[in-house]
Amino acid sequence: MKALILVGGYGTRLRPLTLSVPKPLVEFCNKPILLHQVEALVKAGVNHVVLAVSYMSELLEREMRVQEQRVSGPLALARELLNVDNEPFFVLNSDVICDFPFKDLMQFHRNHGKEGTIVVTRVEEPSKYGVVVFEADSGRIHRFVEKPQVFVSNKINAGIYIFNPSMLSRIQLRPTSIEKEIFPVMAEEGHLYTMELQGFWMDIGQPKDFLTGMCMYLQSLRQHAPERLRTGPGFLGNVLVDPTAQIGENCTIGPNVTIGAGVVVEDGVRIKRCTVLKGARVRSHSWLESCIVGWSSSVGQWVRMENVTVLGEDVIVNDELYLNGANVLPHKSINDSVPEPRIIM
């Protein structure tokens, strides 16, 4: 079986992290985002993953060592690659994180026998999204409504699909949005079904949602693989710590914290709702909430960082500073507090 992951773009929404590393390789809960998806696909029996990439593709290819094939355009370009064995294939956006339901999706798709199935997830505020209106029993899609002002549905496209190869003939070799141009036609012809996702789902394409997604993922780990979470004195709630990280004395870590490989957290540090990426150092008595600390960055003593502060790679935050919602580009040394959210070039 085959799968296509739509990596694409520059990942601008996840800057400053994506100035150093292509988005699919940014570690989400200590594992590259793409690997979360590939592992789930492999588990579902996929043996051939195609990445649709454009930006930093060499780096991506080297890192992933998946298949030799490289696709540099829209879905139509992958036609030859996906159409060889006449089997359904998966397609997914690289930004989404969830308990990937590939086996169930395949089963559901085969059962209804039509051309495509898209996974939907429930949201609280449907007016912010494009929603999917479908038949409750069968899952057959009636229509799509962009940002509905009147409630019609609370289910949105989760960015995870399965298609029969015949669907590919609908796409021409030009820039095409399958969501806007292809799906409505397929729905009209009765060829598009939905399966509702059970469990959590998040588009982690920007820092705020990256952290929210982390909280959801760690909670899911708590339910399915609690042994991977760190517990004991000084750890609160769901905390994921790489075995090579060092945590000092009298720290309180958690809830909802991910600490990457080789990270050093010195004594008396308080961290909650944060991701600390590989090789970073947090010096003693600092306090961090809702932050992403970039690779090999250093946070000084008695620093307070909060409100989705994101440090790019190799940023130095000097002692005793306060960063509120700072977005710091790579390789900067910060000498003054940032009391209100802003970008530090």
Place this chain on the structure above:
Amino acid sequence: MLKAVILIGGPQKGTRFRPLSFEVPKPLFPVAGVPMLQHHIETCAKVPNMKEILLIGFYQPNEELTRFMFNAQQEFKISIRYLQEYAALGTGGGIYHFRDQILSGNPAAFFILNADVCSAFPLTEMLSFQKEHGEPNSFVILGTTANRKQSMNYGCIVENEETNEVLHYVEKPSTFVSDIINCGIYLFNPDIFQHIGKVFQKNQQDMLLEEPTNGWHRAEAIRLEQDIFTALAGQRKLYVYKTLSFWSQIKSAGSAIYASRLYLTQYHTTHPERLASNKEGGPRISGNVYIHPTANIDPTAMLGPNVSIGTGVTIGAGVRVRESIILHGANLQDHCCVLNSIVGWDSTVGKWARVEGTPSDPNPNDPYTLFSDGKLTPSITILGCNVTIPSEVIILNSIVLPHKDLNRSFKNQIIL
């Protein structure tokens, strides 16, 4: 023989010192670890021939003031008395009202010191200056130089550069007059009372001509600066001694931190024993720090520069304090960080909390000014007495009035 008079004001004054002046008369607020007034008294007591120090103000006699005077008399072996005005009489009216007390024993000269200044108090230098310059019966104002913009917040003095005679005096002019400003420290002789007496007589005559008012205007309410110095300028009676040593007003609470820094620096020469040093088993000290011996400080804490720690203060593990005054009985819990702030008596700062202000240099005397949206301009942070800051919050550029239990972070606010 000599005397010194310290003008300590009263409870209606010093509103800019709120919320700290709610708890203690402002002159007794600790600066660099000792009451503001003690710095005055120490230098007065060292002047040869100084026989008595009089405090004049309109505070009701109170326990703190009484205890302070008792202790100071013991320590400095000098007579200290408090003379209470029946109302706020102004800088000239107060001393005129108590002229018999000041002149008893026939002092040849006496100093007048405002309590709300911080200075090296070059009193003996003023005496020598009076002897060497000017007329034998001249009056001397201590002056210092300020920048053009700041000078207009003070009394401005134009001098004869050769004789140092005061040619012109104006209080807080609206345009630039001179960069020499009045430090609020004077050396007078008994003749001054003739000049104040003339103003008193004139005031009384003026009042007879006027309709009876609500009693606010009193013939006795006389301001040395506007009523006396302005008239004496150019009369070969008033001279200015310009000092290069440190000086600052202590009007707002924020300026207490600035004044503390100046006094702590001075301790290197005057009171090295008051400065903490890095010792085995003690906290890490950076720069000038005063720690009261009764304070209990974890060795992993880091203090300084410019920190004063009061009696019975408790400081936990991994606490950081810089540019701050911690008043008696306060409790700073583990890992908290206090920067550019005054932590009030018996207040508690929770674990990993951050209490931070913005230093108000270079003009520490600005009162808190509000933005149009009601937010404070960045100032130092002040926690009044018995305030509780919970763990992990930030209190930034805020003033917290006494006896508040906060439950979240605050920024740029006055919390009533």
